[in-house]
Amino acid sequence: MGERVPARVLLRALAPDFVGSVPVDTSPLAGDGPIGWPGYGGAHARAVERSGESESVVCGTGTVAGVPVTLVAFEFGFLGGSIGHRTGMRVGAALAQARERGTPVVSLVATGGSRTQEGMAALSQLHRVATEMGRTRLAGVPQLAVALDPTTGGGWATLASGADVTLAAPGAQIGFAGSRVRPPGDEAAYTAEGQFAAGHVDAVVPAPDLPAVVARWVRLLTGPAVGPVPPPAALGAAAPPGTGWEAVSAARAPGRPRAGAYLDAYFDWREDIRGDRVGGVDDGVACGFGWRGGRSVAYAAQLGTPTTPTGFRTAARLVRLADRLGIPVLTLVDTVGAANDGAAERAGAGGAIGALFAAIAEARVPVTTLVVGEGGSGGALAFASSENTWMAPDSYFSVTSPEAAAAILKRDPSEVPATADQLWLRPQDVVGLGLARGIVRPAG
Incomplete structure (x- = not known):
């Protein structure tokens, strides 16, 4: 595993004009969080200081292949990219904004799953994310996800695997079960390549190619032809058979x-x-x-x-x-x-x-x-x-x-x-x- 790339660096590689335009709550966490987990407040504050982010996800807008898009990226350096109640609220707000503006969603997912220190207040955010994704689908707004290393738990079950098109980083750990809670053996099943082989990932894309591939997909998902399209020309015989x-x-x-x-x-x-x-x-x-x-x-x-x-x-x-x-x-x-x-x-x-x-x-x-x-x-x-x-x-x-x-x-x-x-x-x-x-x- 190489050095992790900060979320904002990844975002600007895809959209150089990225700006954090989704309204978010950046106030300090109150006490030890929604369930009073001992020491959580201090851990959260240290994560803010180390990462420079106020939560584990960065949301905003930018331009990809000349198309305005809504971007969501997990900051793994913030408590392992875990999904807390504020994470879910931010992702939900980003998806709602995408529907309002009619902009496709590109999500860069890197998370260990729901945040233990927030208990059910964190886990319930999967309902929020799934609901907003469903509304986005019904609105006809494309959703593209990139599963980075790792993408596990609710992040895989919602934003990543639930997207219209799902790409993955080579060698990434991907699966609902994280490495600390799954049974031993069959490690290949929990990789990008294993998920690709099973048809759960559409392509495994090396990091240098990712901006170009994402740009191609954004164009494909937002530039429909006017149909019906003509059939292809014949490539073989020119005349039909006699019998x-x-x-x-x-x-x-x-x-x-x-x-x-x-x-x-x-x-x-x-x-x-x-x-x-x-x-x-x-x-x-x-x-x-x-x-x-x-x-x-x-x-x-x-x-x-x-x-x-x-x-x-x-x-x-x-x-x-x-x-x-x-x-x-x-x-x-x-x-x-x-x-x-x-x-x-x-x-x-x-x-x-x-x-x-x-x-x-x-x-x-x-x-x-x-x-x-x-x-x-x-x-x-x-x-x-x-x-x-x-x-x-x-x-x-x-x-x-x-x-x-x-x-x-x-x-x-x-x-x-x-x-x-x-x-x-x-x-x-x-x-x-x-x-x-x-x-x-x-x-x-």
Whole structure:
């Protein structure tokens, strides 16, 4: 662990014009605090003298990437960044001010949790913070958090993990349980890298890169495009296939452009979100926000593998976040179907698929879909817009795969190609059925 950087230094690295503009109570602590903890008054006074701060959090405003923001930073040098009753009041005031001004919130969290010397007067501040965060979400104001070392207890459970996007410092101790109260073993679970692997952190960002990454996220979360956005241009075949089986073969061809290539071609740059926030990551689904023509577009893309319940939940998280922030969505369909093994069923496949159907159906922002490869059954349809879906020439969309259809109908495997023709799954068939708006062409 290196030398800790004071909160105001961190704040000015992100926003050189930072100013503490949130009204706060800076009067000396009365006695030994709300529950009269012996010696607490003296410890608090010494923390003020050492840190130069009147409490464990610094709040104010500044400019990041040309956007006015509200900033919250914990001063770990003040009683370990612990959350006391004045800490909660300051954070709550900062969030309320952010709503009033419509400015995104950037929180730099470094805390050991609630302050023992204030008892329930401290712990109850988590209600205050959670309430203000909820009101901020409902107001459509973005919240970005950076979990520094350490981020534990209520600071992790509210400001950090409850943000729309959560970044973390490499090697940081992160978790609800602090190092002195958790059981021994499995130390990796309580690190930034462990939380990233489990899908609770969107990115682990080295300190030198943090200002630039935060700036990118502020731009992405506050600069929505005017939708609906156009579908990407075709990157592969220029003409649709002649038969159903040719459509399936083209979509399965190893050299066919995948969703990652489409995302790279469509966006100037982009940042991913990661995980479903309940402990899962599906590396076959890419979700995040991209910058295109000076505006932000959200994306959820299948990368060609069977989509797991985690993948559907991550996509639903993305769509709901984009809808709350007024950012249009692009989805890319490419899957043989939803994962259908026992593990997927135990993980709630049906509910997860249903949650994504609901997120897209309920979205107030426009959703644009391009089928770039295989469109296999309900696992593909859940990613698709019901009103604005397009087909790539080397794609197909089907009620089920030709192989599964033949098996269901008790046909010989030799009849699979003919079954594909009967399924009306070619791009032009899907357009003819009125289920897609058209077939995209190559750029130019």
